[in-house]
Amino acid sequence: MLPCLHNHWKKPLKLPFVSRLIALLTLLFTFAGHAAPVYVQAGPGSFNHAALDLLESRQNSTYQRQYSGTPEKTYATAIKETTWAFSALANSTIDGQLVPAIVNAMRNYKVTELGAAVRMPIEMCVFGVDQTSTITHAASHPAALKQIGLWLNTHQLLTIPVPKGTNEAARLLAQGQFQQGTVAVGSCALKSVYPELTLREVGVQDNADNHTLFALMKVEKRPEQISEDQARTALAQVVKQANIQVKTRADSAQVLFSHINQRLAQMQSVALFKAHKHRPIEDLSREAVVLSKALEQARQQCLDTASVEAFFQAQMDAAKAIQYRYRAQWLAEGVPDKDADLVQLRNTLNQLGAAILEVLTHHLAQHGNLTPELGPIFNTELVTANLTEKDKRKLYNALQSVRRSEHCQATG
Structure with a gap:
């Protein structure tokens, strides 16, 4: 699946007729349901591998991956095959952030089209041949070893630099x-490549705010x-340009998360009304009405109803949990002497529920599925009292599962 056209450079490309024809055929081939090949920097199990996994989950697509090693080789092969290249661009821990190997490659190549951008947290994982052996040495790419100094010093480990990369370190470990x-240290994606290895530790990088920016691009060779x-x-x-894409997507998600938080924030008033009227927290008949309205709107907006139902059920479960916690709090402190208007509350909840689905529909259409790297924004945005971290995880897991319906025309 090729990226949406709105993500491309705003300035149209001036390509020869044959190139334009090839690009058009590639686009038509993609929309027919086939993924174009993508030439990927580095190898299987690399952070590039993990970043492309993230992009696939966002777009509900599977790329025909060709791992190509160095940036120069990746770009050259992508040009030869008239298709996409995928590589890192920048890292937050590098002075100036630009990846040196990419800078060097850009002396000979230039980006002509930016298809999609992914900003992914870099999480270092430790793999061993078993779970219990004492660790004495750590093998990885020299650049990766520089990012785990604190962990190395804490465990007083010797290092084994593997210039060919973290994948090579894992391969050598797996082969004894x-x-x-x-142990081998690298991307957690190595587990999918070498399932025989055991995951020993996660998140051993020195800098918790270690992010890399990746991009799916079309490139061409420079004349000189x-x-x-x-x-x-x-x-x-x-x-x-890539950061603008990333920020636009994050801003869209933040609006959605804000609406979810606003809806949950009404639960104090709902709990107050029920306490004054001596009503139970759980109201299954009301939940059925809420679900029915949500599913009807989901059908109109071409959202998958099963995933929307699971998400709204997760919202209602979180809402009930908040109300129960207020009820427990008021058993000790007494119920606040405040009025709550049920009609107004339900109108507000209905409006927020509809707004959540509208914003969610727009986000999925413009920016793809919600994915794990947006989780920290979700956690920051949901500040409703009496909502636990466990509640947030369950709610976000359900939200990530919401999908658009295929072959559907919106009617709302």
Whole structure:
């Protein structure tokens, strides 16, 4: 699946007729339900692998991946095959953030089209041959070893640099090429490549705020090599455009999360009304009405009704949990002497429920499925009292599962 057209460069590309024809055929091929090949920097189990997994989950698509090693080889092959390249662009822990290998590649190549951008937290995982052996050595790419210094020092480990990459370190470990007590450190995606290895630890990187920006791009060869400074400037422009995409998507999600928080924030008033009227917290008949309205709107807006039902049920479960906690609090402190208007409350809840689905529909259409890297924004935005971290996890898991219906025309 190729990225949506709204994500491309605003300035139209001036391509020869044959190139335009090939691009059009590629686009038609994609919309027919087939994914175009993508040439991916690095190898299986790399952070590029994990980032493309994230993009796939966002777009409900599966790319025909061709892992290509270095950025230069990745770009050259993508050009030869007239298709997409996927590589890292910038990392938050690098001075100046631009990835040096990409800067060097940009001396010979330039980005002509930005398809999609992914900003992903970099989480280092430790893999061993078993769960209990004493760790004495850590093998990984030299750049990765530099990012886990605190963990290495804490455990007083010796290092084994593997210049070919974290995938190679994991491969050698899986094949028994290292001495006993050695672990491989790299992306958690290595587990899918080497299932025989055991995940020992997660999140051993020094910097918790370690993020890398990746992009799906079309590139072309430069007529002449440019200087390093010129390449930095060119790459910085691509990074700027990619960051705009990432921010636009995050802002859209934040609006959605704010609506969810506003709806849950009404639960104090709902609990207050029920306490004054001596009504039970759980009202299954009312839940059925809420679900019925949500599912009807979901059908009109081409959302998958099963996933919407699960999400709204998760919202109602969280809402009841909040009310129960208020009820328990008031048993000790007494019920506040405040009025709550049930008619007004229900109108507000109905409006917020409809708004949530409208914003969710727009987000899915414009930015794809909600994915784990937006979770921290969700957790920050949901500030309703008496909502636990466990409640948030269950709610976000349900929200991530909401999908658009295929072959559907909106009627709302």
